[in-house]
Amino acid sequence: MVLVYSMVSFFNPYWMEKVIHPAAYNLFYLLSLGGTLGVFYSKDFLTLFIFWELVVWSSMFIIPLGKSRRATVVYYGISTIGSFAMLYALLLLNVKYGTFEISTVINKLSTDPKMATLFFFLIVMAGLTKLGIFPFYTWLPIAHGNAPHTFSPVLSGGLVKMGGFIAFLITAVLPTSKVFANHLQILNNPYENYILMILGAISIIIGTLMAIKQDDAKKLIAYSTVSNSGYILIGLAMVDQTAFAGGVMHVFNHAMASAAMFLAFAAIAYRTGTTKISELGGLIKRMPVTFTVYLIAIISLAGIPPMSGFASKWLIYQGLLRKGNMFIAFAAFFGSVGSFMYVFRPLAGAFLGQLSPKHKDIKEVPFWMQLPMLIISGLTILYGVYPGLMLKYIAKIQTSLNLPAIGVDGTKILTPNGMWDSWTVTLVFTIGFIIATILYFVLPKAKSVDLMDTYTSAEFIHNPDLYHYSSNYYAPFERLYKNHPSVEKFYDAIALRFKELGLLVKTWFFNENPAFTVFWISIVITAIFMWGDKI
């Protein structure tokens, strides 16, 4: 239970930021909050499942309040695939072992590797669907991108991380590295875990590539969630000293970063009414606090010291390199580089550059909306400078799971490959920042050019947005993978097939002409006579 409590403590600060927006969704908001907490506190699988589904359906009523009704359906469909797989496994376990209690079930599973493999995959499905791992990631962009602005951070920061909890339960609490020790090993990992890592790697790559393409900031952040869920999953699936700690820590870091990013864009949408990057620009002058929050969040997300995101990503790389997982490591590094590209797009497009004329009069958001964003930023910096604060918790979790605990010494993180002193790095960065500030004040200032201050040969500018440099920001890069295959199309195709099958059923079996049914009745009766001879 200690580990469950400590997991919760990661999420609690995040939940504190309930942004003021009077809306009818308070009931469901609180229900989903209660459900999420319930998931982490529950002692047996049935309670866990009940809270899990409670969260699903209560959040399901919030999402359609936003832009899309279809989003709810996609969200429900995908997360239910996962939760029903889990339910199937749980009930089967209950019938087999006669209990729902997590610890008992896990103990019994540990002695039964064959069953454990089956349940590993069935239960982890629930985690994968919630985390938004390939091939289940499609609900993230559509649900996050279209949910009410204040609920997107909850989805990304909170609900998605429930999936992390399930992945944590099934890879670590069920000691996979021991249970599957006799199974096929790929690069020192049991193949079950390796499959998860591959899925995580694919998610990193897909999430990154898709995020680079997005013009809507919320969709962009949603795809970045896909890619970061990949990191979390890889970290958790490694179940070792360093990468596992990194994965658990990344759960928290990404929750903070994506919540901060979503909140920043909720603030922008509150003032401007849009989240499309190409319609924004130059907001740094009007909304400096939001800008700062966003900046800190993306630094953490891209894994640049001294923010906390660096520590967790660094630990995951350490683990990957130590075990020699080049392919996965390649994906992880690719995602890291790509994340610079996609987090920079909203930064440059929405905050820097020229102010669009229609947003001339906007102001910073009210203080009560700034506060939660600032708290999150503060936590990001705090855990970046002192990652030990959190790693101590994680070390406790690891000890309780019989894993080698991560070594922490003050601000230093010790790993077999080397150590990392966040304090020194912070110091270096602070000095660099001070030098840059001095240079900024000492050197001559650049002339700031208005968006409309441009040369148009006396043509009237009808749509100033097109002149904004952030429209088609990464066009050349996007062209490289324009014709990518897409899982969305595949799912749409499946849904279409089902619809067609339904219509077929309707015309064949529910025809308005009763002769059809009479025909079927005679066919079935004949069939029963032919095959039903033994009673």
Add this chain to the structure above:
Amino acid sequence: MINPVLLIAIPLLFAFLSVMFKKADKGLLVLAVLFNVLAAFLLKETEVVIGGWKPPFGINLIADQYSIFGLIILNTVFALSVFSSFSSVKKYSTVLLVSLAALNGMMLTGDLFNLFVFLEIASISAYILSTMTKKFKGTFNYIILGALGSNLYLLGIIILYSTVGTLNMADMASKIHLVNNNVLLLALTFIFAGFAVEAKLMPFNGWVKGVYGNANDLSGGIFASAYATAAIMMFGRIFTNIFVLDGTLKTIFLTITVLTFILGEIAAFSQKNIRSTLAFSSVGQAGLIATLFLSGLSGVAMMQVANHALAKLVMFTIAGAMYVYAGTDNIEKLQGLFKKHKLIGFGFSVAALSLVGLPIFYGFYVKIFALSNLFKINSYWIPALILFSSLIEGIYYIRMLAKLWNPGEEGKESKDEYTTKLSLENTFAYAVLAVVVGLFILYISYNPEFITQGISNYLSNIAGGM
């Protein structure tokens, strides 16, 4: 102590009276319905011999826990349906009374031929009820298939009667092992086919879409909850108590019922109108309940009967009301309707979520029981398929709810200005119905013993009963 005969006799008597006293027909309907609800709750386990001929020669009525459970649900949903859609009763009081008598008779009778008689009476009143919305094509379809089904059933029991020489259910059950296998196969097939028409099993149910899909608030509630309950409960009685199936025949019947719920849900998934979606969903649920009965899980099946009857009562009544007052039941045209009628929306949503089986609603309780018990009898495919169909079911109900609660075009914020101009009238009765049933579903999900008490009594007596 109430004689179960009264449950059939009073509505029938009032039906005749309502022909004579045309002015008082609605009053008689209310009286009979109220009496039946009361009587169903007061009914004790008993067995009544009709006409002084002792069974197995005469006809007897059996009120065991099984039929009492069915009667309580049946009469309650019937009464709720009549009261909430009272304005749609119009000239149909007599028919409603006859159908009430026949449905009660179906539940109570202990005789296979008597069951046929009540089945016919119930079907005939159903044909008339289905003309309420003046869509005669569906009715025509129903008449042909219903007649075919009843005749197949009759053929089946004739075969059995000529071999065993009895029509009494208990007597039949004890003598069934004497029957030659081939004859039994023939008879069972006919009985199954005949009952499958009424119980809405694929592919015997071509009439469902025409009738359910064109129901109004009253007939929708009565068909989907009262008729469905009676038909599926009798299906359960015949195939769990009287004829116990095993071997290939059981596999074939199970295949049919499993295909019914999968294809039914898929067909519902492809629909755009609320009533036709609900119609196919009823088909799916009937298949599910029949599967549970055939797998030998009567208790779970009965719980699902209760869940389905309550949920479909609310949903069909509201969907029918949409058709009657708003003139359409197309989801796209009714976007945001529940914003105007929040209480109705509440009941509808609770019913839908309970039917899908999401936690904290009663349906989840049923689902857990169904799956666990299926695992216990070593069946691993059926639970997976049940979950699959329930996934599809969830998707289309969520799609429906999302649109009915949140108006707006795809890609734009949900706003009031997109709300449909259409609205319902007489909302008070529907709101009361929705809230009462909605709260009741919530209540039994916290206190499932309220319903399971009767079931467990029945199951503990099953060895001695029948």
